[in-house]
Amino acid sequence: MTLALTGATGHLGRLVLESLLARGVAPDDIVAIGRDTSKLADFAERGVQLRTADYSKPETLAAAFEGVDRLLLISGSEVGQRVKQHGNVIDAAKDAGVGFIAYTSAPRADTSDLVLAPEHKATEQLIRDSGIPFSFLRNGWYTENYVQVAQQAKHTGLIIASLGDGTVASASRKDFADAAAVVLAGPGHENSVYELSGDTAWGYEELAQVVSDIVGREVTYKRVSSKEHRTILTKAGLPMGQAGFVVSLDTNTRDGALGLVTGDLARLIGRPTTPLAEGLAEAYAAAE
Ligand SMILES: NC(=O)c1ccc[n+]([C@@H]2O[C@H](COP(=O)([O-])OP(=O)(O)OC[C@H]3O[C@@H](n4cnc5c(N)ncnc54)[C@H](OP(=O)(O)O)[C@@H]3O)[C@@H](O)[C@H]2O)c1
Structure with a gap:
């Protein structure tokens, strides 16, 4: 095979x-x-x-x-x-x-x-x-996607986003990779659809707490409107298109697009998914 x-x-x-x-x-x-x-x-x-x-x-x-x-x-x-x-x-x-x-x-x-x-x-x-x-x-979203957020927060003490109380059921890349290996190498997955997510959905207050622990300073989640967010990003030098993309993703997150918890990932890999605090700490350390 x-x-x-x-x-x-x-x-x-x-x-x-x-x-x-x-x-x-x-x-x-x-x-x-x-x-x-x-x-x-x-x-x-x-x-x-x-x-x-x-x-x-x-x-x-x-x-x-x-x-x-x-x-x-x-x-x-x-x-x-x-x-x-x-x-x-x-x-x-x-x-x-x-x-x-x-x-x-x-x-x-x-x-x-x-x-x-x-x-x-x-x-x-x-x-x-x-x-x-x-x-x-x-x-779903990789926990590793938030390494840059943590790196910025280390300098600013802030996580600025326009996703309100939106949540993200992230998991580590390794979790998704294990699932892909299980499906590629094992029987019984023909014509299947798996909604792969972390075991828990977290919000940005929790992210700020986790990032505080990782970077060793107090980090606050600052909520802004989509319009304010776009202005902040473009003023920081992000091209209009990219700023629009980031804001759209936040809108999607606010509306629930990344927060679904299904258990499919843990079931496929036969273990719990990697918690945010553990996965982000590991990815942050690897990027240092
Ligand atoms: N779920 C999430 O949070 C998330 C986040 C980011 C991306 N993604 C998606 O998940 C995919 C895998 O994630 P990742 O972290 O492994 O991304 P990655 O490190 O950027 O890897 C992308 C892979 O796609 C290959 N590729 C890109 N264009 C190609 C082309 N024209 N022909 C052949 N190969 C091509 C790249 O090859 P080279 O090494 O030659 O560039 C690389 O092997 C991404 O490509 C993206 O679609 C998901």
Whole structure:
């Protein structure tokens, strides 16, 4: 059984590789696919097969998927390009006779107002249309996303946001990676949709407390309106588009797009998800 993953060079991909190996998958049954496989030399040394492919170059994908039974498509990072890119991956997987695709999607991708959801919804539809058995891993927010918030708060003592009492059911990347490895390597996940979240949803008052403990100073959550938030971000030098994106995400969070707790992630990985305080402290220390 040959298991492959795209995006293997990224943060999540590397953790999935570690998780597959830790679960006893034979290294030569794993195909790690990336644009620059020199980033994966350490895995090649451990016997993992490396193949080069780019989501934007269909001919590279055809060669990468030869002999692959089960594929994890890790969503790309080029927002706006991804439906076309993922479509190339799905077409190539179909042509190569891949028997199963797991895809890293977004929470409630088919119904959510989340600003990032449309590309994931469209990709899910392409996978359904392909007829290839699938699993949608609708990953919630990574706890690691808040390292930068903590770094800024260390200097300012503030976390400024326009999400009100919105909550985030985050989990560590490793938790999501373990789930992806379980689904890729194990039976019984055909045509499944998992809403993957941390075991608890936390608000920004709690985040401020956790960040205070991590950075060693009092940190306060400052609530601002969407309009104020946009002004603060643009005055700080963020381009208009990016500021709008951040504010939209806060609006989505305020409206509940990231706060759903389902238990799917803990059930898949067979353990509780990593709590915010532990996951953020670890990620913050790693980034220092
Ligand atoms: N749930 C969340 O909180 C969250 C947060 C951020 C991102 N995401 C999504 O989850 C994915 C994985 O997260 P991550 O932390 O591992 O992100 P990451 O470290 O940025 O990794 C992205 C991976 O996608 C690959 N990639 C991007 N464009 C590609 C292309 N055209 N062809 C082939 N490969 C391409 C990158 O390859 P290179 O190494 O060659 O660049 C890299 O391996 C992201 O790509 C994004 O879609 C989720």
